[in-house]
Amino acid sequence: GQQVMQIPQYQHVQEGEDFTTYCNSSTTLSNIQWYKQRPGGHPVFLIQLVKSGEVKKQKRLTFQFGEAKKNSSLHITATQTTDVGTYFCAGNGGATNKLIFGTGTLLAVQP
Amino acid sequence: GAVVSQHPSWVICKSGTSVKIECRSLDFQATTMFWYRQFPKQSLMLMATSNEGSKATYEQGVEKDKFLINHASLTLSTLTVTSAHPEDSSFYICSATRLWGASEQYFGPGTRLTVT
Numbered sequence: 001g002q003q004v005m006q007i008p009q010y011q012h013v014q015e016g017e018d019f020t021t022y023c024n025s026s027t028t029l030s031n032i033q034w035y036k037q038r039p040g041g042h043p044v045f046l047i048q049l050v051k052s053g054e055v056k057k058q059k060r061l062t063f064q065f066g067e068a069k070k071n072s073s074l075h076i077t078a079t080q081t082t083d084v085g086t087y088f089c090a091g092n093g094g095a096t097n098k099l100i101f102g103t104g105t106l107l108a109v110q111p
Numbered sequence: 112g113a114v115v116s117q118h119p120s121w122v123i124c125k126s127g128t129s130v131k132i133e134c135r136s137l138d139f140q141a142t143t144m145f146w147y148r149q150f151p152k153q154s155l156m157l158m159a160t161s162n163e164g165s166k167a168t169y170e171q172g173v174e175k176d177k178f179l180i181n182h183a184s185l186t187l188s189t190l191t192v193t194s195a196h197p198e199d200s201s202f203y204i205c206s207a208t209r210l211w212g213a214s215e216q217y218f219g220p221g222t223r224l225t226v227t
Contacts, residue, residue: 001171031214042204042218043155088154097143097214101155 002027004091004102012108019076021105023089030094032065032072037104038085046074079109114138115207117219124195124226131191132222134205140185141207145216146178149202161188195226 003026013019023032031050035043047056049065049072056063062075072089086106090099114137124130134144143162147155159180161167167180179191188207192199202223206216 033215035218042221043206045215045217048215092214096160097208098145098157098160099214099216100157101147104154106152 002091002093002100004089004100006087006089006102006105008105009103010106010108012110013079015081015109015111016078019079019083019107021074021087021089021107023072023074023091023102025070025091025100027091027093028069029091030069031092032069033090033092033099034063034072034074035088035090035101036085037088041085043088076107079107081109081111083107084109113209113217115141115205115217115219117205117222119222120220121223122225124224126196126226127194129191129193130195130224131189132203132205132224134188134190134207134219136186136207136217139207139209141188142185142210143208144182144188145206145208146180146188146190147204147206149204149221151202155204158190192224195224197226200224200226 006023033048034046037043047063053067054065060077064073086104088104089102116135118133146158149155157170158173159167159169161180161182163182163185169175182188202221204221206218
């Protein structure tokens with residue numbers, strides 16, 4: 001079945017450093033979404049990418065969707081302690097509106 | 112807008128009993144609701160997809176007779192864990208989509224189930 005992998009599993013950075021998580025799907029996606037889950041919390045929608053090669057920015061966050069629509073990345077510039085949490089990508093194959101969540105990347109930010 | 116609630120937020124039950132978890136969309140009509148389970152430090156695993164007024168679609172490996180899903184209205188879906196066992200202990204999260212075809216999901220706060 002479809003699998004969505006993320007690397008790294010865990011990243012520890014000093015506040016102010018940059019951070020990137022990479023997402024790879026075993027199949028071509030209709031769209032990809034990114035969610036953030038704070039420790040003890042529930043996933044919160046961040047963004048959706050639909051077009052091949054699409055790049056979107058939200059303040060310090062930059063999201064990319066690969067040309068082949070099988071991979072994506074999230075880059076955070078100058079991390080802050082509020083960025084702490086697990087970042088999940090979630091792929092939508094297109095036939096239904098269900099999502100297959102990636103394995104997640106846990107970001108720890110040391111002040 | 113797009114707030115989803117779950118009740119209860121946590122529950123402890125004895126092995127062999129059944130537990131019902133409610134998922135409500137508070138300020139929108141949810142055409143589709145999803146149920147996930149999440150083990151500690153792991154990703155969300157989709158259990159089933161439910162559309163209002165129709166039977167739920169279960170993912171491979173999820174026992175439909177054990178995890179009963181009812182989506183009786185556009186704002187409420189329930190998950191009943193029947194004859195619960197300790198291995199069913201997990202974090203159960205529901206989500207909802209607002210419109211037909213829209214894939215952005217709004218998540219409830221989750222229910223922590225512990226079976227003793």
